[in-house]
Amino acid sequence: SPAAMMGMVRVWDLATGRPVGEPITGHTDRVLAVATGVVESRLVAVTGSDNKTVRVWDLATSQQVGPELVFPAAVHAVAVTSDGRLVVGFGCEVAVLAPS
Template identity: 55%
Template sequence: MAAVVLPDGRSLAVTRSIEGSVRVWDLTTGQPVGEPMTDHTDRVRAVAAVVLPDGRALAVTGSIEGSVRVWDLTTGLPVGEPMTDHTDRVRAVAAVVLPDGRPLAVTGSIDGSVRVWDLATGLPVGDPLTGHTGPVEAVAAVVLPDGRPLAITASDDETVQFFVAAASA
């Protein structure tokens, strides 16, 4: 589950389900917003949400079929094509907006891989992040005070990895 506060003050929650759908909920009323989002072909295992500098809210979801999807929370429609560079189930997703306004997602898979995605283009950012020898079960992303993004990942291999981007010139 993920939650966001929109620029107009509304609070939304985004939930996943075993039948492959994603739902948006108004946290004030407790009521669903729109119809379920259903473009995944298998169970949705992970969800994150982020508000862009222009006020748009996105959800990022990862599924058993190994794909990552981006959704516009206002329209309920998918944004772009599925992102499919993982070779197995996606178990964890996090999203963050960089100081330059670029939205990124970090995803972890049962294949042990960690990917960073540019949500504006739907393309991977660089090579997969490496270090885990087992399934990645959790990811988090944050922007450090100096503006560099940090991804934190945890795996069944009983390790936690920290990936900090190099300072830009």
């Protein structure tokens, strides 16, 4: 059911069209934005949610990297720059965060 899938992110194998591993869970509301990239030599997925949070996931382990990042409004866009910065669109604002 859609309610049961709330907050889940799935990784898909594009060659087979099948999901890889178990869903990544952690958000407590709809995931509105997803991006992939390399942060600190680690392949990651970055997810943004209606619950005003951004989470970074290690794609090799499906584990969250660091704490969730909290913003003042729902997160509608995320991106990872070539130098590992996170770009987050929330409400009518944009933030650029450098890796720690």
